[in-house]
Amino acid sequence: MQTITWNQQVVKRNNKSLVLQTIIEKEPVSRADIAQITGLNKATVSSLVNDILEENLIFESGPGESSGGRRPVLLHFNKTAGYAIGIDIGVNYVLSILTDLKGNILIEKNQPIKNVAFEAVTDVVSEMIRSLILEMPESSYGAVGIGIGVPGIVDKQGTVLFAPNLNWSNISLKQHIEEEFKLPVLIENEANAGAYGEKQLGAGQSFQDIIYVSAGIGIGAGIILNGELYQGKNGYSGELGHVIIQANGKKCSCGSQGCWEVYASENALLEMAPQQDATLESLVALAEENDSEAIALFEKIGASIGIGVNNIINAFNPEQVIIGNRLVVAKQWLEKPILETIQTHTLPFHQKEVQLQFSRLSVHSAALGVSAFVVENFIRDGVTVL
Amino acid sequence: MQTITWNQQVVKRNNKSLVLQTIIEKEPVSRADIAQITGLNKATVSSLVNDILEENLIFESGPGESSGGRRPVLLHFNKTAGYAIGIDIGVNYVLSILTDLKGNILIEKNQPIKNVAFEAVTDVVSEMIRSLILEMPESSYGAVGIGIGVPGIVDKQGTVLFAPNLNWSNISLKQHIEEEFKLPVLIENEANAGAYGEKQLGAGQSFQDIIYVSAGIGIGAGIILNGELYQGKNGYSGELGHVIIQANGKKCSCGSQGCWEVYASENALLEMAPQQDATLESLVALAEENDSEAIALFEKIGASIGIGVNNIINAFNPEQVIIGNRLVVAKQWLEKPILETIQTHTLPFHQKEVQLQFSRLSVHSAALGVSAFVVENFIRDGVTVL
DNA sequence: AAACTTAGTTTGGTCAATATACAAACTTAG
C-alpha cells in the first residue's frame, strides 16, 4: 500500500513547483499573471516567487507594458542556473550534448566507435563527460546531472539488462558513472529517451498520449501516457518491435517469428535490397534519382511500418504517433504508404483524430530526452531540498 | 496546462481518503494502527476517524486484544451504508447485480434478450434497476449509483459511440439513465469493466499492471497501468482485438485484415468448427468426451490467443494477463497452447515474471467492475462533499 | 487634476497537521 500523507510541506512543494513550471512555460510573466493562471492568491504567489528568486532559478527584468495600471515586473526562468549532460550511446557512435535548463544545446560531441565492449564505450563516455564539464560556463548549480540513453533493456536501478547490438548484459552503468562523477545519473532506453525528448522539446509538445517509434536498425518504442513515460512493471516496456504482425512468419533474432521489426526496420530494408552492399544512405540516394526499385522498397517498408502503427493506434488510442530515428531520412517515400495502411486498416474511431508525425529533433531526440529528464529531476528534487 | 492548486482542504480530503482506504483494506483496525500505517499523527487520525464516523461509513466495535496496554477500539468499514447497482449488457442478455460497498453480491438478476434495439434493451435495464432499488435493504445512503458495462466503444461522456454487436451507435446512455433515476451513472466498456472487477475483487488484487483479455464473441481488452484503468485519448482504448497478427490475412468485420479476433475469438472458433450448428457449449461437451477434433480446435484457438498475449506482454510488460469472458469455460484445453506460444515467442526478460491467469469472477467480472467503480466514485466524491 | 486600473506587499485570520502532555485501560513483575 502506498502511504503518502499530505501536509503543509507537500502543499508548498507542489505549489512552488506549479509556479516555477508556469514561469518556465509562459515567460516572461508577472506575479499577477501567475496568480490568474494558477488560481493561487496573489500573496501566495508573491511569497513563492521570492523563495524561487533566492534559489536563483528565476530573475526579474524591467517593467513590462502597462494594461491600464501599474506596470508589471516580468519574471524569467534562469535557464543558465545550471547545465545538464545528455549522452546517446548508439551501436556505432556516442553522441553527447551539454544543454541549458531549457534544453538548448550549447556543446555537442559525436564520436564514432568500433569497439562496443563495455569498458571501451564507458571510457569514451567518461572522457566526453569530463571535457563537457571543463568547457561548461560558470553557473550557480554547475552540472546538475547526467542522462544516458542506451539501445537495450534497462531496469529501474539503471542496470542495462540486455543490449543485443552492443553485446552487453547486466551492466551496472548508472552506478559506474555515478561513482566517477558524483552526480545524479539516469539511464534510459533509447526509444523512451527519444519519446520524452520529442514530448518536451520536439513534435509532441502539445500532446499527452504519444507513441514514439524508433525505427532504426531494430524497432523500439517509447510510450507516453497522460504526459508521463510508461515504464511497465520492471521499467522495460515498449518492445513493440517484437509484436507479431505475421503469425508463423520470418524468424527473428529474438527467437520468435513474424516480429514487426523483421519487416519494417533498417535491417529489413537492407535484407530486401538487391544490392549486396546497400546502406540506408545509398538507397536514399537511389530513390532521390527516381530509381523505381529503391522507391518500391521504401514503399514496402512503409506499408509494414503502417501495420505496426495500426496496431499501436488500436491498442493505445494515442493522440499522436511520432516516427523517429534513422529511417526518418526516407520520410518522403515512407509517409504515404504508412498513411494508406492506416486508412485501410485502423478502426475509424481511433483513426479520426490521431496525428502521424516524424521526429523534429532528428539525431538529437534521445540525447535531448535524457537531458530533459535530468533537468526535470533537478527542478523537482534538487532545489526543493535547498 | 493543468492548474491544480494545493491547499489545506485538499490535504484533508486526501488524508481522510487515505484513512478510510486503510480501514477498508485492513479492517478491523485501531486508530493507533492507522497512525502507524499511514504515518499520520495519532491526533490527526483521531480527528479524521471521527469525521468518517459521523458520515456513517465506519463503525466501532468492542475492544480488541491488548498487546500489553490499553485495549484498542476496533474500526470497521460499514459496507452496508449504501448499495451499488452494476449492469452488464451482453449481446443476448442483461445481467444486473446489487452489491454492498465491498462488492458482495446481494441480489442478482439475469434476463436473456432477443431484441437488441436501444429502446428494448433500456426498457429491460430500467425495469431491473427499479426492482433492485425496491428490494434493496434500508441504509444511510441508499443506492449510491449505477454502473453499466457495454460491449462497445464508449466515450468519456458516457455515450456509446459504436457497439457493432448491438447495432448501436451514438447512444447517450448515461444521460438517459441519469434522467430516469436521478442517480450518478457511469458507462464503461465491457472489457474495461471486467479488468477493473478482476483488479479490485478477483484475480488481479495484488497487481498494478494488468491486461484483461475479454475473449468472447469478439476480443476486447482492459488495460490497467499503475493500478489505474488506462482510457486513451478519448476514453476508448484497448481495441486489442483489432491488432493485426497476420498482415494481409483474413478479412475482419472492422474492415481491416488479419485482426487478432478473426483468429482467436468465439466467432473464430465456431467458424472453424466442422458442425454447422456448433456452439461454444456443444464444442466443450465434445471435448469433454475426448473428441480429438474438438480438442484440436480449442488448441488452435489457444495458440492464436497466445500470439496476441505475446504481443500484449512485449508491448506493455505487465505483471499479469487475465483471460476472461466466455472462452474461459474452455480453460482446460486453452491454457497449455497459450503458455507454449508465449514460451516460444515472448522476450525472455518479459516472460520471466508475468503471470497468466483466468478470470476468477467468471460471468460477474464486468458487472462487479462497474459496481466497484460506482463505489469508488461515491467514496471519493460523494461523501467528502457532505 | 481627479478618478480609475493594475501590480505587488503587508497584515491578520483560518485551518489542518503536529508535538506534547495527559487520562484511561490494560499487563506484568514481584
Add this chain to the structure above:
DNA sequence: CTAAGTTTGTATATTGACCAAACTAAGTTT
C-alpha cells in the same frame, strides 16, 4: 495485590501555509 510500565486515544497549544482584505505603488483615462 500493588507498583511500574505499555498502549490507546484525547485535549491543548503551536506551527506553517494559504487566503482575503487593506494598502502602497505606479501607471492610464477623462
